[in-house]
Amino acid sequence: MFNSPRGYLTKVFIQIFLRNRQYIIFSLLLPVVILGIVGLNDGEVDPVEIGLVDNSNSVLSKNFITKLSDNPLFTIIEGDEEDLKEDLINGDLMMILVIPLDMQASNKTNNIKLLVDKSQIQFIETIKPVLNQTLLSIEREITQEQAMFELTIEDVKSRSQGYLDFLLPGIMAFMLMNLSIAGSGFNVVEFRRRGILKRLFVTPIKPIDFVSAIVVARMIIVLGQLTAIFGFALFILDANIVGSILYLYLVIMLGILMFLTLGFSIGSLAKTQETVGILASIFIYPQLVMSGVFFPLETLPEYIQPVAQVLPLTLVADAMRSIASDGLTLFQVHPDLLGMGIWIIIGTLISTKLFVWKEVAG
């Protein structure tokens, strides 16, 4: 296999990439850390720390505080209003509840004051309904009234999966993108700038041999890196994969091929190492936000959604998640695969059109 010039070049590329220990170690560090954090946390939300000032000090207020403390969502810290305010400003507390002096179980509505730090507004907006609900249920318990409705949440896909299992395919897809882009575009620009490409093309090797050698070598390296991360998630963090591992790997290989060709396009567009860095950032970061890997697609503005749906990372992440979490087959994710195929064609066209092989001196 390694006897032809192309095969030998492939072997040499694998050798070179593997010998760059620093790169191998650091490229694995980021995903392992992200997965580690998610895996150890596994979707459980830390209780919110709430300061509480009991000005009333009545039976009713004591009852209220006990009920609130029983809720696993909150940790209640009682104290003096001034002290607690300082903690709030320091960021040690999320909010402070102030129970009025004249709290009583009469028909009168008791006004509980909520002191907040407005910079946490987003979080407070999410926590307010929970807090309201808690107040309501405490009220019902105290007044012995029966609640009329109760909400139980059930997953229609009835999966027995944790937060990690949902995140894993997305993180793998993101890793796959980073590793492939960094492995193709940067290499080409660097080889060209240093005249290494020119030295290679003094020999009878053809551009297609060079490209296929680097694609195959990178494919093997990235597959190895992803397998290491995958193994870490499966065996150390105990993640679950519902679907076929074979399908998953086929999608991964197609994804690597797609990002390698797109990376070559970036490398062809860029003349210097600095430009390739910027172009890669322009390519990577919007996809990070718009691909649904870390943030749900539904939170995006309406007009961006159609664009977000066809981004390379969205396609890979969606196909991987569908297979890994929902157990779909390759045929069921064929729209994603088709989209990836189109990106591969686009990437190949751009990199062959724009990369002037004859003038590799740069």
Add this chain to the structure above:
Amino acid sequence: MIINASNLVKSYEDPKDKSKTFNAVDGVSLSISSGEIYGILGPNGAGKTTTLEMLEGLKDIDQGTAFINQIDVSLNPYKVKEIIGVQLQANEFFDNMNLVELLNLFSALYNKKNDPIELLNKVNLADKALAEANELSGGQKQRFSIACALVNEPLVLFLDEPTTGLDPQAKRSLWDLILDLNKSGMTIVITTHNMEEAEYLCHRIAIMDYGKLIAEDSPKNLILKHAPDKVSEVVHGNMEDVFIALTGHGLRD
């Protein structure tokens, strides 16, 4: 004639005025016979490297024709590449690979097998066999670069300013190597802007300026023709000979 080029033209967009083009190589014709050391001399930007790169199949030939060993360079660049050896001005190699591995790689790219140590012996680098190319000194790098150019036992060896930036010892050692290779029958095409080098090595010299060949002859005839008065005054060596005599021929790196 092993190399036959006629009316080679390479034109580029004029950087000052994009609507115009200028010819980096402007109608160059060369005939080089087998076993010759042929020098192309000229100031920076004269078009020496571009001429070589067109002959080597690295740059498209815009106009004119070039044949090496009867093979048309434009039509069969890969066939030509198989019979030539090239040393480029930039001598960068892959990181994390030693000289033996690099020589094995270059041999494999020609689908050949070579004993890397034998090649390294030829260029006096056997003791550096396990060093990385990028750790070599300037002179060593040039010699290694020539070793890489020899993996396919080329009929023609192209050397692009091989001694630029080398100290006198390294330069002399490279000259010896070039003469040795030539003695074994290899045709050598060398560019330089070092007059002494051209005079010492070349059987024939072409002088290029502004993309054109302005003179072509043996060094002796060129001197007789263009500087007849001065030649009678030169009865002794030059300063470099003095330096070499005093500091010795031994390599310093």
